[in-house]
Amino acid sequence: xxxxxxxxxxxxxxxxxxxxxxxxxxxxxxxxxxxxxxxxxxxxxxxxxxxxxxxxxxxxxxxxxxxxxxxxxxxxxxxxxxxxxxxxxxxxxxxxxxxxxxxxxxxxxxxxxxxxxxxxxxxxxxxxxxxxxxxxxxxxxxxxxxxxxxxxxxxxxxxxxxxxxxxxxxxxxxxxxxxxxxxxxxxxxxxxxxxxxxxxxxxxxxxxxxxxxxxxxxxxxxxxxxxxxxxxxxxxxxxxxxxxxxxxxxxxxxxxxxxxxxxxxxxxxxxxxxxxxxxxxxxxxxxxxxxxxxxxxxxxxxxxxxxxxxxxxxxxxxxxxxxxxxxxxxxxxxxxxxxxxxxxxxxxxxxxxxxxxxxxxxxxxxxxxxxxxxxxxxxxxxxxxxxxxxxxxxxxxxxxxxxxxxxxxxxxxxxxxxxxxxxxxxxxxxxxxxxxxxxxxxxxxxxxxxxxxxxxxxxxxxxxxxxxxxxxxxxxxxxxxxxx
Numbered sequence: 251x252x253x254x255x256x257x258x259x260x261x262x263x264x265x266x267x268x269x270x271x272x273x274x275x276x277x278x279x280x281x282x283x284x285x286x287x288x289x290x291x292x293x294x295x296x297x298x299x300x301x302x303x304x305x306x307x308x309x310x311x312x313x314x315x316x317x318x319x320x321x322x323x324x325x326x327x328x329x330x331x332x333x334x335x336x337x338x339x340x341x342x343x344x345x346x347x348x349x350x351x352x353x354x355x356x357x358x359x360x361x362x363x364x365x366x367x368x369x370x371x372x373x374x375x376x377x378x379x380x381x382x383x384x385x386x387x388x389x390x391x392x393x394x395x396x397x398x399x400x401x402x403x404x405x406x407x408x409x410x411x412x413x414x415x416x417x418x419x420x421x422x423x424x425x426x427x428x429x430x431x432x433x434x435x436x437x438x439x440x441x442x443x444x445x446x447x448x449x450x451x452x453x454x455x456x457x458x459x460x461x462x463x464x465x466x467x468x469x470x471x472x473x474x475x476x477x478x479x480x481x482x483x484x485x486x487x488x489x490x491x492x493x494x495x496x497x498x499x500x501x502x503x504x505x506x507x508x509x510x511x512x513x514x515x516x517x518x519x520x521x522x523x524x525x526x527x528x529x530x531x532x533x534x535x536x537x538x539x540x541x542x543x544x545x546x547x548x549x550x551x552x553x554x555x556x557x558x559x560x561x562x563x564x565x566x567x568x569x570x571x572x573x574x575x576x577x578x579x580x581x582x583x584x585x586x587x588x589x590x591x592x593x594x595x596x597x598x599x600x601x602x603x604x605x606x607x608x609x610x611x612x613x614x615x616x617x618x619x620x621x622x623x624x625x626x627x628x629x630x631x632x633x634x635x636x637x638x639x640x641x642x643x644x645x646x647x648x649x650x651x652x653x654x655x656x657x658x659x660x661x662x663x664x665x666x667x668x669x670x671x672x673x674x675x676x677x678x679x680x681x682x683x684x685x686x687x688x689x690x691x692x693x694x695x696x697x698x699x700x701x702x703x704x705x706x707x708x709x710x711x712x713x714x715x716x717x718x719x720x721x722x723x724x725x726x727x728x729x730x731x732x733x734x
Contacts, residue, residue, distance in 0.1 A: 251275045252297065252315070252328065252407050252438065257306035259292055266292040267303070268462045274407060279429060279439040281453035281470065283446070285482055285667035287625075287637045288459040290442050294409050297440075298330035299323035329400035333412035333665075335392050339385035343370075346384050347398045369398050374431055390421030397428065408432060409440040412665065414448060419533070426452050444667055445694075446475050460484055483669045490672055491700030492679045498703075499524030502687045503574070503656050505545060508554030514540040516711035517554070522656070527678060527688040528716055529698035531727050532708035538691040539579060541708060542658050545689075546576040558656060575649030577642075579661035579691070585645050586633055592619060593629040596648050618647040623673060639670025646677065657681060659690045663697065675701050695724045707731055 252274040259267040267289045274280055274297075284290050295301040297308065299317030308315040310326055317323040320330070337346050344366035345359065366380035375394055384392060393413060400408050410429075414422045429439055429452060443449050449456065450470060457467040458481040466473070466481045479490075503522040508515055514537030522528055532538045543549040545556050547566045555562050563569035569576075578584035586595050593615035615629040622643045626636060633641060642662060649657050659678075663671045678688055678701055692698050698705050704716040707730040714730060 253309040255307045258304045265462050270464045272457050274438045276438045277436050278454040279441050279452055281441045281449040281456045284459035285669045289462040294330055324403045327406040329405035330409040331396045335396055337384050342381050343395050344380035346395050347402050369401050407438045411442045479668055492676050494679050494683045496525050496682050498526050504557045506555045509552045510540050510544045514711040518713045522687045522689055524685045524687050525682050527682050527702045529702035529705045530691045530708055531698055533731050536708045537711040538708045539660055542660050546658055573655035575654035576658045577645045588634040591630050592633050592644055595633050595644055618651050622647045639666035657688045695727050
């Protein structure tokens with residue numbers, strides 16, 4: 251088995267791992283849980299040879315294991331599949347599976363194709379064409395290619411970091427079946443996820459990190475979800491979804507028969523009032539994101555009209571001026587400027603062009619960062635150094651700094667830990683209390699049921715009527731999501 255004993259790792263004054271010891275055993279799935287910044291990814295980087303611990307030991311099959319790089323880890327049968335897939339989209343499935351070996355004379359494209367077929371068959375995907383370009387595959391099949399790459403070098407230890415963050419429910423089910431096949435073959439799987447329902451379903455054992463320390467490890471069957479949350483955050487989380495008394499005001503956002511490109515959305519009408527949180531459920535590809543982008547003028551509208559207050563926005567800038575703000579589901583590509591500071595990101599819409607005055611904006615940025623409890627050394631720190639949850643708080647703070655009265659949020663808690671989620675739920679509740687209007691898309695139905703006043707479902711571009719949360723349930727919403 252693969253074992254970590256007394257592992258310590260620091261970055262300057264930050265102690266990322268403190269005396270961590272655990273075992274990864276063949277033929278089982280070990281879940282590693284913890285908030286962002288708890289040390290999960292650091293531990294994975296040590297195991298996969300991307301970094302080296304300061305002290306402590308790694309042991310593989312009873313012998314010292316100290317990989318100096320990922321290639322040495324692979325040679326020892328340890329592979330890490332990152333959350334952000336590292337594939338070459340212009341190359342074939344077979345070429346990606348044997349990436350790094352294709353320069354060898356024994357690995358011509360034809361040989362790679364022949365060797366890829368039994369690997370794909372072993373993983374349960376005999377019909378996946380090894381000659382197909384990776385860019386033509388769905389995200390779930392691209393992930394199969396990533397896992398196939400680990401088996402091309404006969405990895406016995408497969409480390410999966412947030413493998414379902416971009417997958418649909420059906421794709422998640424296929425991934426779990428694939429994990430089951432690897433487990434049956436005697437492989438050891440390490441599974442990291444913020445989705446506790448997934449963790450409970452797929453894992454045999456669980457190890458929980460908090461602030462770099464291992465605070466619990468044991469059989470999954472011996473621990474409850476509230477206990478997992480308690481170990482992760484160090485406090486009780488009974489009030490995960492705060493719900494203050496909300497007073498609805500006038501209609502501040504309305505859509506009248508809007509039709510987007512490719513009929514997403516398709517003839518959609520609804521109204522959103524001040525002091526109200528409305529949610530949109532639906533499967534990936536149903537048109538939820540397209541609806542939000544059309545409302546904010548990010549995507550063109552073929553017909554119909556959107557009104558913010560009494561005016562119809564004619565551009566993104568105009569939507570901002572009218573009091574609407576948008577937070578993208580893809581914070582890395584669309585939501586944030588990762589090469590810029592926290593202060594620059596937070597105050598960006600208020601500036602003219604690229605002009606930024608540290609003297610004028612640092613105090614304001616500090617005020618909003620403190621209000622939203624952004625954990626950072628200073629607002630001049632690069633936003634790329636923050637955890638996902640703190641990055642998301644900055645994205646929302648930008649809307650508040652701009653004076654937005656309508657907040658349009660696309661998957662605002664995707665990929666962040668339970669503690670950060672709780673803080674964002676509290677923030678959304680406070681916004682509604684202050685008379686702001688919130689329109690939120692989420693794939694996590696308990697989240698919508700917990701924070702929203704009304705919920706609608708998007709299916710193939712068609713939006714149902716919004717109904718009060720008291721009149722629906724997770725089962726009813728899912729039934730609507732999957733209807734043809």
